[in-house]
Amino acid sequence: MxxxxxxxxxxxxxxxxxxxxxxxxxxxxxxxxxxxxxxxxxxxxxxxxxxxxxxxxxxxxxxxxxxxxxxxxxxxxxxxxxxxxxxxxxxxxxxxxxxxxxxxxxxxxxxxxxxxxxxxxxxxxxxxxxxxxxxxxxxxxxxxxxxxxxxxxxxxxxxxxxxxxxxxxxxxxxxxxxxxxxxxxxxxxxxxxxxxxxxxxxxxxxxxxxxxxxxxxxxxxxxxxxxxxxxxxxxxxxxxxxxxxxxxxxxxxxxxxxxxxxxxxxxxxxxxxxxxxxxxxxxxxxxxxxxxxxxxxxxxxxxxxxxxxxxxxxxxxLLDGKGTRLTLLNNWEATYFDFNENKLAGLLKDTKKLGVDLFLLDDGWFGNKYPRNGDVAGLGDWQENKKKLPNGITSLVKEARENGVKFGIWIEPEMVNPKSELYDKHPDWVVKQPERDEYYFRNQLVLDLTNPKVQDFVFGIVDGLFTKNPELAYIKWDCNAVIYNAHSATLKDQSHFYVDYVQGLYKVLQRIRAKYPTVPMMLCSGGGGRIDYGALQYFTEFWPSDNTDPLERIFMQWEYSYFYPAIASSNHVTDWGKQPIKFRTDVAMMGKLGFDIVVSHLPESDLKFCQEAIQQYNAVKSIIWQGDQYRLANPRESVVASMLYLTEDKSTGVIFNYLVNYRYDENSKQPVLLKGLDAAKQYKITEINLYPGTKSTIDGAKQYTGDFLMKIGFNPDVNASRTSVVLKLEEVK
Missing domain, CATH: 2.70.98.60 (alpha-galactosidase from lactobacil brevis)
Known part of the structure; x- marks a missing residue:
């Protein structure tokens, strides 16, 4: 030069x-x-x-x-x-x-x-x-x-x-x-x-x-x-x-x-x-x-x-951003706080039956003097509840292994209920002003992570679970309270509190990752309350919202995706919303798939669909997780929402399409313009994730150039009887 x-x-x-x-x-x-x-x-x-x-x-x-x-x-x-x-x-x-x-x-x-x-x-x-x-x-x-x-x-x-x-x-x-x-x-x-x-x-x-x-x-x-x-x-x-x-x-x-x-x-x-x-x-x-x-x-x-x-x-x-993720079944909406070993044993069998990788035990498994039978007590007392789980977490981990699935668990280690043994023993560990009445957010207070002893305690919660249960495969880390009456009993300069609290949290997470570098952990905070890249370097995924209505999630996941990749978004199929199981599952597939349903209550055809959808998801999840994401039709501007995930070599993609306006005769009247394709390549488009007994209206044998698909587009044929359509795009060589 x-x-x-x-x-x-x-x-x-x-x-x-x-x-x-x-x-x-x-x-x-x-x-x-x-x-x-x-x-x-x-x-x-x-x-x-x-x-x-x-x-x-x-x-x-x-x-x-x-x-x-x-x-x-x-x-x-x-x-x-x-x-x-x-x-x-x-x-x-x-x-x-x-x-x-x-x-x-x-x-x-x-x-x-x-x-x-x-x-x-x-x-x-x-x-x-x-x-x-x-x-x-x-x-x-x-x-x-x-x-x-x-x-x-x-x-x-x-x-x-x-x-x-x-x-x-x-x-x-x-x-x-x-x-x-x-x-x-x-x-x-x-x-x-x-x-x-x-x-x-x-x-x-x-x-x-x-x-x-x-x-x-x-x-x-x-x-x-x-x-x-x-x-x-x-x-x-x-x-x-x-x-x-x-x-x-x-x-x-x-x-x-x-x-x-x-x-x-x-x-x-x-x-x-x-x-x-x-x-x-x-x-x-x-x-x-x-x-x-x-x-x-x-x-x-x-x-x-x-x-x-x-x-x-x-x-x-993002922690393990190029890696893989576990599909799961969560018990929360199936049982809430009301469960025992027998119920969980049935859910573990359902986990295998459904075809996902892991069973996640949510809130309610701990507390004895103050049993965790609701959100008013027990938080901070991380001993297995002897009435619900007389044989402890260890027996559940073993049961999961015998069913050919992994086992994960929910914790909320930064928080405490005033009605807990931890609060009784260590009121000085709690964030509160000594001269003010306590004021609760969701019946709980925050532990003082500026205090090194509290940092040791929180690390010990995670470390203790893994020490007793080395096969534990997943942590859901929740954080449901905000800080009222900010004050530390041990901090010399109270104006350092808000900064030192977060630094204390990071110190705990650094210790956890130093000892358990690869264990998947979900960042949950009453939904989307703590989603940022300061935290996500310690977590494999985040929980966008407790609102799992799939129609609402289309809009939320759309906005989150501007800043965070699909592999980081935990999306669960639940009973929220009135949409059919196919619609709910399709929406959840646009990220890291999970289920929070009563499998035994599913009609046979719904169960079959879920089982087949999980297999289909496993076949295309790498495209969703690692592909380039193109927003094709904005749900705030159209009756149809459409999203494309495309491999780097532009050879394979997955397109999710949804009807988001249910007024009379609304449908995908016009073709959806695709993006990011190679104009010179030939592609075919087939419909996947079909509900059992239904046939696609898409001609999967027809071929199109990338030029045609980006200038004229493709109509997914979304309408009131086809509210959710998932398409696979493949290069024809």
Missing amino acids: NLSWLPPFRFLSLFALNLGFVLSVSAQTVLPVETQNNAMVLQVDAKKNLSMIYLGRKLEHSQEYTSIASQYKQSADYTGLLNSAYTPSGSRNLVEPAITVTHADGNNSLDLRYIRSSLKKLDEQVSLLTVVLKDKVYNFEVTLYYKSYFKEDVIEQWCTIRQQEKGNVTLHKFASANLHLRGGSYWLNQYHGDWAKEMQPEESRLTHGIKTLDSKLGTRANLFQPSVFMVSLNKPATEDEGEVLFGGLEWSGNFRTDLEIDNQDNLRIISGINNYASAYTLKPGEELRTPAFLYTLSTQGKGKASRNLQQWARNYK
Whole structure:
């Protein structure tokens, strides 16, 4: 490659960066973080201010990044900090800061300047840019980290904050990321919800001022407001068109994201741990590491951004993201709290009969002095209930093995009922204000995970189960309470509580994974209350919602899929909703399949369908879990919902189609346009997952080019008598 035409000094600076260090021999140093399609570009000026000068499509010639700023003729930046890469407060800044401090001498100002940077290639696809900033006067340092994933167009950003002053320094705000985007207008797609109605999308145009997305719940922090969001530039992005940024914080506690349009009409995004009631004190020599904020940018609409994140999650973040998953039968809706060994023995036989891999024993198996016969007592007392299970969990694990299936169990180890032996013995282990009345969420309180003794106790719950039952094959980890009256009996600085609680949780999960690295665990939190990549690195899957009505789940799973891959979504067939068993099963197959039904109550034809559907699912699940996902027909915009999962080589796919509007004579009147295919390939489409005794209306012998299917489309023939249609797409060679 001929590089002789490049300006020598600028080339030297950029080339040195790619070798892993920066050599600045001009007035400005440019630090580009490039992925396959995008670039996030930092610039150091002559006064050592670090700014973000660009976030967008990658330029062919990297030396041209220095010319970007001159093309904008906007109003004056009186501060010189509007596009700061990490905006400090208290000096000349006039907008929302990323960091606010009080120094050891009481000074509230901060002036961070560039010191050095380095770029390290972690492997062929992943690089880490490290940039050190330091206050001009105080011995106070912030190190910014930008971890880029080349193929997936994803960047993770976080920082460490360290001080070496002569006394304690208080952090009043300590964000993970500070982005700066330029556009004509900005459209925010955020989410809201509550129990059983998670992930409700809401899109609006951002106006001047600050829009804040946040949570102050402590645990199950995503209950009302998930931390994930989308921002479209210039116009609302569609599935396949428009420039859109997806973002989310990898943190399982209180979060805060500020979106501010400044006086230059640019958008600033600042995201991190919520500083609400969380001023954090650093002693000399101490440092705080913030959680990662992840983002991906797409210029081809929301579908491309979602495939970026899904691929990134499977490759790098989700536990065992490239592995397999267990299908299961859960006893919850079959028995609730009312069961014994005989009932469970029958359900274990049903597990084998149904054809799934594992039986999951849900809530209600523990507690003796305060039996867990409802949600008002027993939580925290993790001994088998002798009346229900006189021979303990061990006998059930053995029974499962003899039936040729695996055994899993439900726990909620972070919580406690006031009516429990644990509460009687250790009231100091409970999160509560000593001078306030206790206030309960679902008849329970939260254990204080800032306390190392409580961390040992929670780890011991899991470790004890596996020590006694080495063949235990699955954990469902629930978390149903939020934090009221936040206070720790042992924590010296109560303003550290919300941060230290989550760090304590992660310490427990790290210990569990160090000892039991491969055991599948479901992340459950009253449904979708704790779904984020901070937690999902320890879990193989998550529970989207306690609402398992399949019609509702189509909408929820649609929205979750923008940020999380199908292999991570636990979807169960239950008795919620009025749809037939086929509809319920088809919807649950769009992820990790499970059942929560009374198998013995199924009509013979329904049982036969389920058995055959599980076999069919096992044949195509790798396509669903690892394939590229294309949303074909949006249930909020059409009477039909349609979703395609397609293998990377574009040879095989599975298409799920549902009628979501049951008004008179509604059906798939028009063909559904397919996406992602090879235009030159020939395909055939056959219907699978048919109910026993029914025949398909689809001509499986007919062939189509990818070009035809993407331009004209294919009609799945969805109507009132065919409300759910699953199709298999195969290349004809």
